[in-house]
Amino acid sequence: MNLITIKDIAKLAGVSYSTVSKALNGDPRIKPATKQKVLAIAEKHQYRKNILAQQLSTGRSNIIGFVLGELSNPLFSNISGKLHAELKKRGYQMILVVAHDGVDVFSQLRVDGCILWDNALDYQDAFWKKFSALTMPCFVLGTDESLSSPYIKVDRKEGIFKAVEYLNSLGHTRIGFIGNSQNIKLEGYKEALQRTGLNFEEDYVLPAHSSWEDGYFAIRNYSFGVNAPTAFIGLNNLVTRGALRGLLEAGYNVPRDISLIGYDDLPDMQYAEVALSTIGPELDELAVQAAELIVSLIRDEVVDYPIVIQPKLIHRSSTAVYRGELFDE
Incomplete structure (x- = not known):
């Protein structure tokens, strides 16, 4: 089967080689009607871009x-x-x-x-x-x-600060952090506590790397005593989703008993078992x-x-x- 070329498309469309090339590459200077005509011909004849030829010519x-x-x-x-x-x-x-x-x-x-x-x-x-x-x-x-x-x-540090500041504005003074694998976020957490006048407690940082399982087991292995955090910030989206499942399985109501904020705002965060508040770009x-x-x-x-x-x-x-x-x- 002979492959159609840009020159063939140009002849069929009644336009120049340059116009076809620009239309195929999405150049905004090409009129929509011309672009639509070129793309329709290319699709009809199953045109496939020759990357090597393009490199040689341009x-x-x-x-x-x-x-x-x-x-x-x-x-x-x-x-x-x-x-x-x-x-x-x-x-x-x-x-x-x-x-x-x-x-x-x-x-x-x-x-x-x-x-x-x-x-x-x-x-x-x-x-x-x-x-x-x-x-x-x-x-x-x-x-x-x-x-x-x-x-x-x-x-990221400013993001963690916004999360701590927000939780503190809701009355939370014992704010924990789930995950210790990203130094910049952990540093941001410590600095955010200092900026808001809250105390840093080593046992408020729950060990977790970056997976769903890490977040889940971080919560299930934690002993919630009388001075335990009343709110947590999750290291990333996966850790936070795992932590949420861990809290719910342990019998806690989120957010009535414990509030939770996740880092990374992805579409699935709003569709979790409890729609998750988030901080992130x-x-x-x-x-x-x-x-x-x-x-x-x-x-x-x-x-x-x-x-x-x-x-x-x-x-x-x-x-x-x-x-x-x-x-x-």
Whole structure:
């Protein structure tokens, strides 16, 4: 079967080769009617973009690489989906890779740019050593560190402070934290207590890594004494969902007995057994900022950095005014 080319589509549509190319790549300068006509012909004749030919003719692949350290957290599927949509609006496709495999894939496809999610920095020495051989724009998304190149920062400490401040405004003075695997959030928790005039207690930090099971067993293994926290902040969406199940199975009413806030506002948080209040960056904003930054870097435009994303507090059913009955009797 002979494959249809851009020149064939141009002849059938009665437009130039350049117009077809721009229409297929989502160029906003092409009139909607022309774009619709071109896309209809391309679909009818099962046109498939020849990435190699495009690279040879333009020097660009119109592909952006997105590097993650792991894929188990639904946060990453949400971010990936939104980022892919934003890049597509700008005429780019996105490929998703796990850190160790990224460089080889990028080298073979000759991607135009790379976005590296912060948790992939667990592999940063090995990754950057291999990546330095490639010449393409790249930046870190979601980092807490101050870097010497463009990056997008999520102010996680301020997010934790907003959660502590909110719980304290509801009358909670014994506020716990579920999870001890992310230093920046744990530091933010300690600083937030200090800023609000509350005491830090070591046993208010429940050991948990990052999974649903970690959150669940952190609660089920905790001894709720007379001075136990009346509110908790979960390290991430998974830990918080597990902790909620643990509290409910232990017979506690959320939020009447114990209030709970989760970090990361994902769609499923509002559909949990109790709709969960959350703190975290707006993923739509994160995706827009990331897409705009990588495109600017590819175009060799001057950019101001860091770009700082402030977490937003979403109030739902899992938090309430402190009643005082549970642990004070």
